[in-house]
Amino acid sequence: MFHVETSRLVLRNWREGDVERFAAVTNTAAVMRWLGGVMDADRLAAFEGRVFGYQQDLGHTFWVVERKADGGHLSGEMLGFCGLKLIDAPGATFTGEMEIGWRLREEAWGQGYAKESAATSLDLGFDRFGAGAIFAITNIENTASWGLMTRLGMARRKDLDFVDPRFEPPLGDTIVHSITADEWRGRPG
Numbered sequence: 001m002f003h004v005e006t007s008r009l010v011l012r013n014w015r016e017g018d019v020e021r022f023a024a025v026t027n028t029a030a031v032m033r034w035l036g037g038v039m040d041a042d043r044l045a046a047f048e049g050r051v052f053g054y055q056q057d058l059g060h061t062f063w064v065v066e067r068k069a070d071g072g073h074l075s076g077e078m079l080g081f082c083g084l085k086l087i088d089a090p091g092a093t094f095t096g097e098m099e100i101g102w103r104l105r106e107e108a109w110g111q112g113y114a115k116e117s118a119a120t121s122l123d124l125g126f127d128r129f130g131a132g133a134i135f136a137i138t139n140i141e142n143t144a145s146w147g148l149m150t151r152l153g154m155a156r157r158k159d160l161d162f163v164d165p166r167f168e169p170p171l172g173d174t175i176v177h178s179i180t181a182d183e184w185r186g187r188p189g
């Protein structure tokens with residue numbers, strides 16, 4: 001069972017019933033603004049299938065993020081997800097590369113939780129799961145998301161930008177950042 005702790009957080013695999021608790025705190029207009037809006041039951045079921053599928057098939061997923069101070073899973077409190085999958089967005093030319101992604105409930109923004117869970121995910125991606133480089137994708141307008149990519153030391157990859165046809169234009173205008181294992185390990189303290 002995957003369970004990794006950072007100084008303030010727990011990253012863990014999804015369990016039965018988690019997606020309902022996750023949706024209760026993250027399936028909101030603010031959180032889903034750049035992600036196609038609030039998910040209906042069909043989209044939520046597809047989301048559940050994907051996160052469980054990744055952890056089963058890949059050994060990593062967009063892990064559940066909880067705060068240790070809340071008592072972890074015992075309290076049922078969830079901040080959201082952060083973790084690793086493989087790029088499978090239609091339109092991307094680099095499918096199969098490792099992707100880092102994040103989505104936190106609104107009350108958890110602005111406290112460094114996303115950066116803390118992302119830094120641990122990058123460590124895991126390079127050290128445990130053997131990635132040579134890790135990629136992150138987002139809508140060009142999603143400054144909170146690409147700001148985090150920049151704060152992590154990821155480099156803008158204009159050469160890889162693409163249009164994701166699953167979203168209405170301009171929501172599908174996707175920008176790409178990446179970082180190599182050497183760049184991550186050699187980052188300034």
Ligand SMILES: CC(C)(COP(=O)(O)OP(=O)(O)OC[C@H]1O[C@@H](n2cnc3c(N)ncnc32)[C@H](O)[C@@H]1OP(=O)(O)O)[C@@H](O)C(=O)NCCC(=O)NCCS
Pocket residue numbers: 030031032034035102103104105108109110111112113114115116137138139142144145148151
């Ligand atoms: C993208 C997202 C995860 C970023 O979360 P975030 O909280 O802004 O990111 P960070 O964890 O890096 O936190 C940064 C902020 O916390 C502050 N902070 C407070 N305590 C901190 C600490 N101990 N360590 C680091 N930063 C801290 C920073 O100063 C910064 O504040 P600022 O934004 O006012 O400059 C969040 O906006 C989100 O979930 N959005 C909705 C879903 C989404 O769009 N996901 C991406 C799809 S591609």
